[in-house]
Amino acid sequence: MLMRAMLAGAAMLALACAPAMAQTPLTQVKIGVLSDMSGPLADAYGPGSLHAAELAAADSQKLMPGVKIEVVGANHQNKVDVGSSIARQWYDQEKVDAIFDIVNTAVAIAVQGVAKERKKINWQMTGASSLTGQYCSPWAVHWSTDTHIQTNGVAAGVVAAGGDTWFHITADYSGTREMANQLKALIEKNGGKFLGEALFPMGSTDFASAVVQAQASGAKVIALSSGGLDTVNAIKQLAEFGLVKQGKKIVAPAMFVTDVKALGLEVAQGVTFVDSAYWDLSDDLRAFSKRFEEKIKKPPTPQQINVYTSVMHYLAAVKAAGTTDSDAVMAKVRSLPINYFNTKDGRVRENGSVVKQRYVFEVKSPAESKGPWDLLKVARELTLEQGAPLPVDQSGCKL
């Protein structure tokens, strides 16, 4: 009788423990950095993103001895088919647990779909807010600023400062069209007037036609919804046609620090945009930048800083969960507060959108700059609320 009771007890105990015992102990984590390694976005992301992830892995390794953390990188070449087939191969065959960076909206949306089908984790750094809306996934995090944050941060401030008539120069692809539409809605909401738009195909070099239209419209503010080299060429030509001298305000929500560097301060001064970090903002960021520069030879871009903090947060969640199981890790990703560099108590929301510290940056004038990479100043520090993505119930995300 006693024997029976003991056996039954043991069996019950075994059952109770079953989930924990079925879980394999955490021995390794594999991270993939899928980026544009050679194209127009490679300076802001690319090899620097991969290195940022490696630094985060090295830092996390100290907290997770006994766990093998591996980082792999690949070039999606801004091609949807290349990007999604690498993602499939990584998840299915090479045991990659999470994919990071994935800049380029079209590739990002495709990879998020691939990951969602497999219940795998992906972290996005591109701009499209549809990643946490229409295309949202319970296993995705959108770590960077999205089009809503970028436009919301800029629109109200510029309209309030007297920039009440706007002309848009927009790259003709999904992410930037989305940005331009959001910007238009925000301008009108804040009492500004939208005067017209010129569309151009990605990879144009000639913006003269758009510039002439912008000039003819008489708008006080010219908004560039574009990225990379397109933005750079457009700003250069706006300056050439004298629009900067005529006192037009140029807003480029998706501007990169690398673009500012490429243009030179003479041309780019005064351009405003929203981002979450900058290498020269604080002592810990400057220290990180110094480490980063040992290999990459220039300070990290805000995007690369984002890759570093995102990998840190992911690995912290893996450590807390004690597993790489997607559901368990995502629970920790959402419950752990975000405390890296300037962000205090940020958090990841249910739809994957992220509340953290963001700023409106303005490009310095040549006189203000003291070094080759001294390019930006903070025009306005947004509160966590002001810099937040769309509320979850307005995002259009159905989980």
Place this chain on the structure above:
Amino acid sequence: MFTIEILGKTYNSAAVFGQLLIGLINGSFYAMLSLGVAVIFGMLRIANFAHGAQYMLGAFVAWALLNLPELFPGSGLPSIGYWPSLILAPVIVGVVGMATERIFIRRVYDLDHAYGFLLTIGLAMMVEGLLHVRFGSAGLPYGTPKEFQGTFNLGFMFLPYYRAWVIVASIIICFGTWLLIERTRLGAYLRAATENPELVQAFGIDVPRMLMLTYALGVALAGLAGVMAAPIYQVSPQMGQNLIIIVFAVVVIGGMGSILGSIVSGFLLGLIEGLTKVVYPPGSTTVIFVFMALILLARPQGLMGRT
């Protein structure tokens, strides 16, 4: 301001003139670039798909000349500005072209056109890739020369001085080259050397050297266009990639190898593109290729090509 009617719709004259003028400026670049391609194809029968990369090299050389002190600190080299670069950069790029002809191009003269195409496109990808590794993708700044800062107010638009200069310079360069090849003794030798190399050689003219110099001339023209483009566009490794496809369309429309044809169709297509931007903006990137298809159907040898 008055209105203009096109295809039953009315447009603001400012918009039409503005876009036509922009079209003329773009046409200047198309003409300058397709000119080099036409010279090389006309004389050497090589479809030089490295032309975009050579144009980009011209811009990079101009940038490097301007930044010599930063590139070679301590060497005491001076910074060389826009005007000397207009001569120096094409010469340097032309010399690179000469070496390219000697080492690579020469070997495919007698082979099918496809080999020349593959060779030049491969060379272009290598050069672009190498510069990408060294200089990144965001590009490098090159300011407008001091003399040309500012704009004309034409009433219907502001025209930067520099763009006006591009139109003038391009017309001079294009017709200068045309005169050189069609109206001088040197040009006559060149044309003869491609028609019947053995016979010309029999007269004591060094044909291989002549072909090398022709290639160098075509490449130098690309380099010159690159220097002219540097103050307008960002100097970046991929700046020639999109342009080369349009340039080949222009050359095909003008008639492969026809120098005058490539000049005329360069300007013409710039204008057509500009007009399309007024009438139907999304079509402006395709209109050149539609036009090319129509020309090939109606006149396969091109506008001014000989059959």
